[in-house]
Amino acid sequence: MSLYSDTSVDELETLGWYHYDLSRHAAEALLLSNGIVGSYLLRNSNKGPSFFALSVRAKDSVKHFHVTRKDNGYRFGFNEFATLQDFVNHFANQPLLGSDTGTLMVLKCPYPWRVEEPSIYESVRVHTAVQTGRTENDLVPNAPSLGTKEGYLVKQGAFVKSWKQRWFTLNRYELKYFKDKMCEEPIRTLDLRACSAVQFDYSQDRVNCFCLVFPERTFYLCAKTGVEADEWIKIIRWKLSQTLKGQ
Structure with missing residues (x-):
């Protein structure tokens, strides 16, 4: 019923x-x-x-x-x-x-x-306005902040190369990570517009690992599965492609 x-x-x-x-x-x-x-x-x-x-x-x-x-x-x-x-x-x-x-x-x-x-x-191509009589020519080709994602990843420390689980959120161009899911304030916010590459990484003694390359540092992250790592890579890579189109 x-x-x-x-x-x-x-x-x-x-x-x-x-x-x-x-x-x-x-x-x-x-x-x-x-x-x-x-x-x-x-x-x-x-x-x-x-x-x-x-x-x-x-x-x-x-x-x-x-x-x-x-x-x-x-x-x-x-x-x-x-x-x-x-x-x-x-x-x-x-x-x-x-x-x-x-x-x-x-x-x-x-x-x-x-x-x-x-x-x-x-x-x-997404609508920039709704029910305004606009045609397809008025639609914009880029929607860099539509894709969002969140979840736990294991991150390597910057100085002490230990691995710790962190809660990650991706919204617009901001990749934030928190101590855990319940924390309101992020440990750090990464601006993906400064990221030059994201890819699987096989240099670490871990599986399902990928890295984000920034000018000052390369971040190494690990997902629970290869599928999940691939999802993170795809959405971040899509964001980076939109960044290049906007330049």
Whole structure:
């Protein structure tokens, strides 16, 4: 039996800006990469089938808000709406969301889920604006920050050549590593625009090892499997190729 009523299922499936199980991290990457202030999308919340998250692009960040499905519609804060489209129409005509800095935001452009993403990290063409009557000639060929990735890797120390597990996140051109997944502050942030190469490395006495070459240092990292190492190499190499195109 469906967790949604027939009406809800029909509406969700017809919403071009409903992104299903898109993660918070991926939503931020998409909206910051290709959205404008006021771009928004709806995605599932991990709280359960009746909960959603509305992700909205602010000037330099993305804000996330809870939307709850009720029997008679949807609740947002103290307001209730019969349909999600009523909700959007209501907040498209007046300032709606106060960010942490007190900046008001308006729902301007729905971000469609049918946008090509670099699943194999090759050059793609993505929308720079939504529903503005633009043609394919107005699409940009480069989307350097669409590809995101995170996970544990084992990293070799700079001076003491011991190996320690670190949590890595890749977003836009920033490769950050943390002591563990729960830490909020990174140990270091690497700017991939300064990286000259990434490749498998066989000089270390370890398997599934690859290296990132920077002017001041070469970083040696190891993944749990060869497949995972290859995924990291491919996405970073794709980012480097986009960097060269932008020069």
